[in-house]
Amino acid sequence: MSLILVALFLALLAVGAPIAVCLGLSSAVVIVMQGLPVAVLSQRSLNALDSSPLLAVPLFILAANLLNATGVTTHLFDLVRMIFGRIRGAVAQVSVFVSLIFSGISGAALADIGALGAIQINQMKAQGYREEFAAGVTVAAATIGPIFPPSIPIIIYASVANVSAVKLLLAGIIPALLLTGLLMAQIAIIARVKGLPRDTVRAEPKAIARKAVISIPALLAPVLLIGGLMSGWFGPTEVAGVTVAYATLIGIVVYRSLTLRKMGAALRETVESTANILFVVATAALFAWVLTLDQVPMKVSGFLLGLSENPLVLLLIVNVFLLIVGMVLESIAAILIIAPIVAPALTAAGVDPLQLGIVFVLNLMIGLLTPPVGMSLYMITIITKMPINRVIAGVLPFFIPLLLSLLVVSAVPALSTWLPETLMN
Known part of the structure; x- marks a missing residue:
């Protein structure tokens, strides 16, 4: 079967x-x-969608769309440019750092590229960067979004693998900071070797302070979100709803740029994105159920445990497998199909469920940068109108920090487990 x-x-x-x-x-x-019975088709699909954590998905998408409609991304980018000053490769460094900040709002790699991609690439091109390099930085930096909370892939993984969504979201904070640091280090090395341009921005302290005041409401959004999760006041669904309310409030009252027309466009885009994601969730659950009927998860568990009982060895094997899967499967579909199969085996071998969740998602985010199904690659080609081979050439140097961060997170469980265990206990 x-x-x-x-x-x-x-x-x-x-x-x-x-x-x-x-x-x-x-x-x-x-x-x-x-x-x-044919009725199984509808029953299993609907059961998969009857999940409280999944309610956070459309809400986080809506919050990101609303904040993007207010123009906060431009304010954030300008502020960080002023702070970084005139170092070599500053605009590229700013692109990575702003991706980290915006990832505390969007929760999805493609959302980051859609909101920031054109701004980042245009700024770098204006400073004299090669277009391939600009595209590579933008695509690589977008992998931070699904690791740092809120993360739509992490929420979906938690619902499939029966892991606490709050703990798993908190588990992504340190790995996301590690990934950010390694990407910025790579840019610093390239800037020194290739003599990347210096930023032309000249900002006086008064100008920086003025821009900081303008950006404070946007900067408070991820603080509100992460603070709510850490304090235990909100679960993922509640904090998503609060973020939507906050985005609407600052868009209308503070920035005064969120019109009814923009809200309507944000709602339409949210409905479209949510429908696409949940359609995959429903059908993937059906696919996974058929595999379960044939006892595939148990067979795979037996096979993996027969190869080794060492948790690190099993993680490395699964890493290679997921990197290959990420080349041919869309990330959410891969989570829904593969997580129920491999997670029980690795958990039984002693791999912490929180570490496994972060390793799983990070693997598949790297897959967004690899053909033939690298969605981030295709999205950036639409924005830049560059051939995909040029985009791939720009991304290649950034596989070094991406794969290095994956290796470190796989080898050091505490990077994923320390923060949620400390805070939740």
Whole structure:
């Protein structure tokens, strides 16, 4: 049964069918072939969506769209440029740092690219950076978003793997800071070797203070979100709702740029993005249920534990597997299909569920930068109108800090577990 399911899925994927159609149609065919009731299709799909943590997904998407509509990204970018000053490669460093700040709002790599990509690339091109380098920095920096809270992939992983969403969101903070530091270090090395341009911005202390005052409401959004999670006042769904209310408030009252027309556009974009994500969630749950009927998770668990009982060795094996999967599967679909299969085996071997969740998501975010299904690559080609081979050439140097951060997070469990255990205890 599983072989037929996978064969149908790969055949549909090969002919270019959308990932949700590949998952749902292949599952439906196998269910009918096995003589199971057709009503199972709707029951299992709806059960997958009946999840409280998943309510946070559309709310975080809406919050990011509302804040983007107010123009806060431009204020943040200008402020950080003023602070970094005239060091070599400053605008590239600013791009990474602003991605970290904005990731505390958006929770998704593609949202970061959509909100910041054009601003980052245009600023770097204006300073004399090569377009390939500018695109590479932007795409690599967008991987921070799904690691730092709020993170839509982490929330979905938590709902699938039965892990505390709050703990898993907090577990991503230190790895995201590590990734940010390594990306900035890589830019500093490239700036020194290749003589990257200095920033032309000249800011007096008064100008910096003025821009900081303007940016304070936007900077408080991630503080509110993370503070709510750390304090235990809010769960992921509640904090997402509070973030939406806060984004609406500052957009209307503080920045006075959030009009009804912009709110309508943000709502339409949110509905479209949410529908795409939840369609994949529903069909992937159906696909995973069919695999479970054939006892695939148990068989994979036995196979992995037969290879080794060392948690680090198993993590490295799964890392290689997920890097390959990330090249051919969309990240959310990969989480929904693979997490229920491999998570029980690694947890049984002694891998901490929080560390595994971060390693899992980080792997798949790197997959967004690899063809043939690298969605971040394709999105940046739309923004820059560059051929994808030039974009890939710009991204290649940044695989060094990305893979190094993955290796460190895999080897040092405390990077993922220390903060949530300390705060939640």
